[in-house]
Every structure is written in structure tokens, then in C-alpha cells.
Amino acid sequence: xxxxxxxxxxxxxxxxxxxxxxxxxxxxxxxxxxxxxxxxxxxxxxxxxxxxxxxxxxxxxxxxxxxxxxxxxxxxxxxxxxxxxxxxxxxxxxxxxxxxxxxxxxxxxxxxxxxxxxxxxxxxxxxxxxxxxxxxxxxxxxxxx
Amino acid sequence: xxxxxxxxxxxxxxxxxxxxxxxxxxxxxxxxxxxxxxxxxxxxxxxxxxxxxxxxxxxxxxxxxxxxxxxxxxxxxxxxxxxxxxxxxxxxxxxxxxxxxxxxxxxxxxxxxxxxxxxxxxxxxxxxxxxxxxxxxxxxxxxxx
Amino acid sequence: xxxxxxxxxxxxxxxxxxxxxxxxxxxxxxxxxxxxxxxxxxxxxxxxxxxxxxxxxxxxxxxxxxxxxxxxxxxxxxxxxxxxxxxxxxxxxxxxxxxxxxxxxxxxxxxxxxxxxxxxxxxxxxxxxxxxxxxxxxxxxxxxx
Numbered sequence: 068x069x070x071x072x073x074x075x076x077x078x079x080x081x082x083x084x085x086x087x088x089x090x091x092x093x094x095x096x097x098x099x100x101x102x103x104x105x106x107x108x109x110x111x112x113x114x115x116x117x118x119x120x121x122x123x124x125x126x127x128x129x130x131x132x133x134x135x136x137x138x139x140x141x142x143x144x145x146x147x148x149x150x151x152x153x154x155x156x157x158x159x160x161x162x163x164x165x166x167x168x169x170x171x172x173x174x175x176x177x178x179x180x181x182x183x184x185x186x187x188x189x190x191x192x193x194x195x196x197x198x199x200x201x202x203x204x205x206x207x208x209x210x211x212x
Numbered sequence: 213x214x215x216x217x218x219x220x221x222x223x224x225x226x227x228x229x230x231x232x233x234x235x236x237x238x239x240x241x242x243x244x245x246x247x248x249x250x251x252x253x254x255x256x257x258x259x260x261x262x263x264x265x266x267x268x269x270x271x272x273x274x275x276x277x278x279x280x281x282x283x284x285x286x287x288x289x290x291x292x293x294x295x296x297x298x299x300x301x302x303x304x305x306x307x308x309x310x311x312x313x314x315x316x317x318x319x320x321x322x323x324x325x326x327x328x329x330x331x332x333x334x335x336x337x338x339x340x341x342x343x344x345x346x347x348x349x350x351x352x353x354x355x356x357x
Numbered sequence: 358x359x360x361x362x363x364x365x366x367x368x369x370x371x372x373x374x375x376x377x378x379x380x381x382x383x384x385x386x387x388x389x390x391x392x393x394x395x396x397x398x399x400x401x402x403x404x405x406x407x408x409x410x411x412x413x414x415x416x417x418x419x420x421x422x423x424x425x426x427x428x429x430x431x432x433x434x435x436x437x438x439x440x441x442x443x444x445x446x447x448x449x450x451x452x453x454x455x456x457x458x459x460x461x462x463x464x465x466x467x468x469x470x471x472x473x474x475x476x477x478x479x480x481x482x483x484x485x486x487x488x489x490x491x492x493x494x495x496x497x498x499x500x501x502x
Contacts, residue, residue: 106252107396138283138428159457167304251397283428312449
């Protein structure tokens with residue numbers, strides 16, 4: 068992964084073979100980012116896996132063929148001391164139709180361009196919400212730099 | 213709704229049962245934001261209603277079942293003294309297909325994470341454009357803080 | 358096109374008939390932007406053309422009817438001295454289904470609202486990557502203002 072920073076904004080270039088969730092987690096660890104939004108990501112994914120929350124678990128759809136990453140959205144928080152990356156994606160298939168859901172996994176095909184907008188001096192958390200059975204975003208208090 | 217701010221950037225957490233358009237309007241009123249973009253929103257929606265503009269009116273599709281909010285995009289302006297929120301969304305259904313359009317309404321399911329990027333000292337307007345029969349965004353002049 | 362700027366953030370309003378890629382290229386040339394992300398775009402497109410990369414070329418789908426521009430994502434770089442705009446889009450059709458892919462072209466219908474987040478003092482490049490047969494984003498070094 069390459070990255071360029073301008074104040075609290077980062078542009079990332081992920082390379083062929085990088086796992087999307089792992090790469091963003093490693094980026095957060097390396098930069099010390101504890102609170103960020105991911106408003107943009109394009110490129111190509113392989114072996115993508117998307118989930119639909121049915122109230123108890125994620126119903127998974129795996130798309131083995133390469134797809135266009137058309138929209139990527141999410142957040143980066145910190146859960147139990149490690150980065151917690153939550154992403155949703157819309158993927159364009161060979162017939163130009165669209166598969167969507169919660170990102171369970173996916174590997175970068177040719178490359179991916181991803182924008183990260185961070186919140187300096189803030190930490191988001193993602194504790195388990197026992198009522199719903201999911202880890203949910205908590206907009207934590209400001210932290211000292 | 214919870215929110216965290218870093219300069220002109222806001223992350224929002226909407227809770228179960230909040231109406232998406234109303235909640236963003238209330239956020240704009242409370243913070244005094246008169247110009248902003250909404251580049252990111254994920255989570256779950258219930259009772260979503262999406263429109264397709266046919267040149268005269270919005271053809272509505274209502275999705276009663278819960279859906280994944282996969283992409284949320286739009287702007288916040290001020291029209292006749294109150295916030296005017298314009299959103300488009302892509303929604304992932306249980307079979308992982310994608311329903312898209314102009315957001316006519318929708319209620320937050322489990323939660324929603326939304327990014328707002330504001331333009332301080334600027335006011336966007338949304339006056340009626342009689343030629344097309346729609347209120348359209350006007351990038352108004354800078355205002356005094 | 359109208360535009361409003363707040364520090365490194367720009368909101369654009371494109372008018373009926375403007376070609377999406379050309380308009381963003383002209384914007385980059387006029388403002389001198391050499392590195393930016395496009396995290397948000399909504400509105401209506403006509404004559405949209407979307408591509409799916411099959412490993413050798415873009416398989417094209419042209420949608421002549423007006424569509425809702427639901428998600429627009431991409432980057433602005435500089436290639437051989439001129440702006441290079443790379444966009445992916447999800448488009449909502451009259452039946453509220455979704456067509457997605459790499460943006461090969463498209464004309465603004467009623468209007469389009471587009472957010473550009475720039476990286477001042479940075480230049481992205483987009484040289485040909487002979488291995489894959491595509492121009493790919495390079496996150497270039499910082500430049501003097």
C-alpha cells in the first residue's frame with residue numbers, strides 16, 4: 068500500500084493481492100488513526116464476500132469473479148486495542164448489475180484507490196451491543212494527541 | 213443521534229427508529245450548518261422509500277423489509293429558513309441485489325453511521341426551479357460567521 | 358458549472374448538458390488541482406456509458422434513458438500535463454434497479470451535485486502500467502505550492 072496525506076485526509080493505493088479489511092487495519096495501526104470515515108473506494112476486487120444482516124447473522128454471498136468496486140463506505144474505530152474496520156460496498160459485475168452488502172472480505176484485483184478522512188484527537192470504539200448481537204460504533208470522547 | 217466533530221467534519225450515529233431525513237435536518241438546525249455534503253452513510257434502514265424522477269414526478273418504490281444502507285450521498289442546504297436535505301441511496305436487499313434512487317424516506321434499523329463534510333461560512337440554497345419543477349441546489353455566496 | 362470552495366473542499370453544481378468527465382477535467386485545469394478524490398456525486402445523467410474491465414478492455418454498457426446518479430467515486434490526477442479523471446458510478450434506472458461500473462461517459466441531465474476533496478501541494482499521476490494495460494494511479498510526491 069502507498070499513501071499520501073494532506074492534514075487529516077489520506078489517499079491510499081492498495082496493490083494486487085492485498086486483503087481489503089486487513090490492509091485498512093494495518094494502515095490504521097501504522098498511522099495511529101483511532102477514528103476515521105471511509106467515504107470513497109474504487110478499483111477491482113476478487114473473491115469478494117458480502118453479507119446481509121438477517122437479525123441473527125450475516126447471510127453471505129461470495130463473488131469469485133473479479134468485480135468493479137463501485138462504492139465503498141465505512142468507518143475505522145478501535146476495539147479491544149486493535150483497529151476495527153466496518154465497510155459496506157456496491158460491486159459491479161460483468162453484466163454491469165450490482166451486488167451490495169456488508170464487506171465480509173475481498174482481495175484487491177489490479178489496484179484500489181481509497182480515501183480516508185480521519186478525526187484527529189478522537190477515538191471511535193466498537194463494543195459489542197448485546198441487544199443486537201453486533202459490535203456497533205460508539206463515537207468516543209476526544210483524546211489527547 | 214450522537215455526533216463527533218473535528219473542524220468542519222462530523223461523524224453521526226443515528227439510533228434505531230430515527231427518520232433519516234428528519235434526523236439530518238435536526239442536526240443541521242442544531243449545529244447551524246447551512247452548507248454541507250453527505251459523502252458517506254452505512255447501516256440498516258427499514259421502510260425505505262426511493263424515487264426515480266420521470267420528468268414530472270418521483271416514481272416511488274417502497275421497501276418494507278430491512279435493507280443494508282450501502283451508499284448514501286447528498287447535500288444539506290437551506291430553503292425558506294429551514295434545512296433542506298437531498299439524498300440518494302443504494303440499498304442492499306436480502307438477496308444482495310441493489311435498489312437505488314432519490315431518498316423519499318427511511319427509518320434507521322439497528323443504527324446508521326453518517327459522515328457530514330460542512331462548508332463553514334457558506335450557505336447553500338435550494339429554491340424551486342420552475343423550469344424543471346424541482347428545488348435545485350444553489351451554491352450561495354459566502355456568509356459572515 | 359458553479360463551484361464553492363472551503364479550504365481544500367469544493368462543491369460543484371454541473372448544469373444540464375455538461376459532459377461529466379470533461380467538466381471535472383476543466384474544473385481541475387481551472388483550479389490548478391493536481392490531486393483530489395471525488396467521494397460524492399448525485400443528480401441525473403443521460404447517455405451514460407459504463408465499463409467492466411475484463412482483463413483486456415472495458416465491456417461497455419450504454420444507458421440512453423435518464424438515470425439517477427446514486428453514487429459517484431473517483432480521483433483526479435495529472436497525466437502528460439492534463440487532468441486525468443477516474444470515476445466509478447452506480448446508476449438507478451426507472452425500475453429502481455442499479456447499473457454499475459467504470460464511467461466511460463455521461464451527460465448531466467437536470468443537474469449534478471459533486472464533492473471534490475483536494476490534496477493541496479500534492480500531485481497524483483496516472484502513467485500507463487504496461488503489465489495491466491491501464492493507466493493506474495500513482496500517489497506522487499509533494500510539490501511546491
